[in-house]
Amino acid sequence: MKASSPHMPPGTPSQLGQLYLVPAPLDFGCPEQVALTEVLPEGSLRQAASLTHWICENAKSLRAYLKRIDALHPLAAPLQQQQISELPRQVHKKGDHGSTGAAFDARTLLAPLLAGQHVGLASEAGMPAVADPGSSVVRAAHELGARVVPLVGPVSLLLALAASGLNGQNFAFVGYLPQDAGARAQRIRELEALALRQGQAQLFIETPYRNGALWQALLQHLQPGTRLAFAQGLTLADACIHSQSLRQWRSNANAPTPDNRTPVVFALGA
Incomplete structure (x- = not known):
């Protein structure tokens, strides 16, 4: 029997959770906020509301965003029960891709995928992993054999x-x-x-x-x-x-x- 890769999860890809790339509105740090329904389609908002496991730049900013989503679509778990992991500080400072800084192995952040839980990746504004950290998380999800799903939103x-x-x-x-x-x-x-x-x-x-x-x-x-x-x-x-x-x-x-x-x-x- 062929030995399995030490980096692959047990079971089949269909048993893995999915990584959702969740865009955020572009009003972060701005004196006013835009209505979420003006910049994000209902499908993206509903999917974000259904998630309970997250990877983000800043937990406080993500909670504020989830609170805005909750006003439109009730969250699958209360805000206090959302499982949120922050990317390490060095990823923000030096980048998380090998060409721009020390390559970061993000597989440890994706443990919920191995248990069949979906995970959301979010930045503070716009699409995660584009002009923002997150590419290491996407890369790790692919290495684990998990499906990566980019949601529609502003870039x-x-x-x-x-x-x-x-x-x-x-x-x-x-x-x-x-x-x-x-x-x-x-x-x-x-x-x-x-x-x-x-x-x-x-x-x-x-x-x-x-x-x-x-x-x-x-x-x-x-x-x-x-x-x-x-x-x-x-x-x-x-x-x-x-x-x-x-x-x-x-x-x-x-x-x-x-x-x-x-x-x-x-x-x-x-």
Whole structure:
């Protein structure tokens, strides 16, 4: 008889629980909240309400989100009885994928799957594992032979790209730019050269309180013909999305600027 893999659970895949990727609204950290039914379909909300085991970035934020869901669809277990595991701090700081940081083995967080329990993976805003931690959990679920089910909900990167007028057929998300001014300027020029040479739109983000510094660096170092866009408050009533060439940005003294309180997606390209 063929020996089973030491990393595979006993039984068949059909006996395993499923990993659900549960998107969250994009209003985390914003002064106002959007109605969940405006940004998440009923099917996603119902499925989230049915789960009792979770992996997340921050337990307090997840409980606040579950409380909002509970107002629409009663939770399968009271909030105090929800089983919540947080991703380790180093995953937040260094990433949980081997190419960007030390690879994290998330299989220990998925023990409920082996007992046939479904598990939800959630980030604080948007789709988990996209511009947020969680890819290690998804990878571990695949290694265990469990089914991974992404639920429908808002993804800030795609919303910003679609509204930017940049190339939606060829694009890349490059995460955060360096904080050091010299390294940041060099990275901006590298991304611009890549965008102009290959026609590939470049998307990136920043910690909100650094939005202003990044914006000024972009205005300073990009070429006049390069198109620069920013999108903030996506899905909210006061969403702000603008896209112009650097020449236009620089010539308009009253041009809008990203604020230092709201998450922003930046994009540049031809």
